[in-house]
Amino acid sequence: MTLSSLALALVVLLACTTQALAGFGSTVVCMTLAALWLPIPWLLPIIVALNVPFSAWLVWQQRRVIAWPLLRREILPLMVVGAASGALCAPLLMQATMLRPLYGALIIALSVLDLWRLRRARAWHAPGPLRTAMIAGSGFVQGLYASGGPLLAAAMSGSGLNKSGLRATMLVVWLTLNSGLTAWFVATGRFSAGMAQTAAWLLPVSFLGLWIGSRLHDRVDERQFRLAMDLLLLFAGAALLFE
Numbered sequence: 001m002t003l004s005s006l007a008l009a010l011v012v013l014l015a016c017t018t019q020a021l022a023g024f025g026s027t028v029v030c031m032t033l034a035a036l037w038l039p040i041p042w043l044l045p046i047i048v049a050l051n052v053p054f055s056a057w058l059v060w061q062q063r064r065v066i067a068w069p070l071l072r073r074e075i076l077p078l079m080v081v082g083a084a085s086g087a088l089c090a091p092l093l094m095q096a097t098m099l100r101p102l103y104g105a106l107i108i109a110l111s112v113l114d115l116w117r118l119r120r121a122r123a124w125h126a127p128g129p130l131r132t133a134m135i136a137g138s139g140f141v142q143g144l145y146a147s148g149g150p151l152l153a154a155a156m157s158g159s160g161l162n163k164s165g166l167r168a169t170m171l172v173v174w175l176t177l178n179s180g181l182t183a184w185f186v187a188t189g190r191f192s193a194g195m196a197q198t199a200a201w202l203l204p205v206s207f208l209g210l211w212i213g214s215r216l217h218d219r220v221d222e223r224q225f226r227l228a229m230d231l232l233l234l235f236a237g238a239a240l241l242f243e
Contacts, residue, residue: 008034009205016054016206018229020213021222024149024170026206027051027178029229031147032107032236040103040145041094042195045185048146048178049199054206055175062168067161071172075135079152082139083177087184090144103145104240110150111234117154118227131155142177149174163222 011033019026030047031040059066093099134155142148152173156166185191 004037009202012202012205013209016209017213020058020210021217021220021225022167024153025229027146028149028233031145032233035100035103036236036239040099044146045191046195046199049182049191050202050206051174051178052182053203054210055171055178057210058171059175062164065165065168066172067165067169071169075173076176078132078135079139079173079177082136083143086140086143087181093144100240104237106145107233107237108241111230111237113154114150114226115230117157118223143181
């Protein structure tokens with residue numbers, strides 16, 4: 001195993017632990033940190049495909065607390081349209097020389113947004129039109145960079161869901177969108193056999209992260225954990241932006 005492969009495995013472990021704790025963040029953490037030394041067009045299909053079995057397992061475990069009416073009525077329709085638009089735009093952006101700096105700027109913005117949310121003493125309720133735009137925008141970012149979690153979490157703030165319900169509901173979104181994106185990558189030839197092999201050997205690592213995150217879910221202060229992850233992503237995003 002090369003040093004790069006070992007580093008990628010450690011990033012996947014951290015990323016999947018994050019998602020098991022908070023319900024989002026695995027693709028954002030993995031993409032941001034691994035993009036510091038790996039090309040985004042190669043990394044993106046692997047991380048998206050890796051998230052599918054991981055999310056499916058968590059959705060099955062937490063199926064009793066999923067807010068299905070909210071998903072069907074509002075979140076999934078907007079997210080699917082947004083993700084389809086992002087996926088169609090992605091091939092053009094993937095050829096741009098500014099790809100990594102643009103991604104770094106996006107991660108900085110999302111980290112600042114989440115840090116702002118963590119500083120508030122109470123949940124923030126987005127006005128109706130803004131909430132709609134944020135959910136659709138989250139889908140677009142997911143289709144483009146597989147990093148729509150922070151924006152969707154902000155849009156769902158104040159939805160009335162408890163910690164477990166919010167986590168389970170968001171996991172259904174990632175399972176749905178990432179399954180569709182993986183099929184899109186395969187159909188368009190962006191998911192090679194070598195990428196599939198990489199995703200396969202990383203799969204046990206992702207489930208180890210799932211186990212660790214599930215064990216820590218009720219023991220770790222999620223706010224403090226998210227604060228630490230936001231600061232880490234903020235610095236990583238700055239490194240991508242100013243490289």
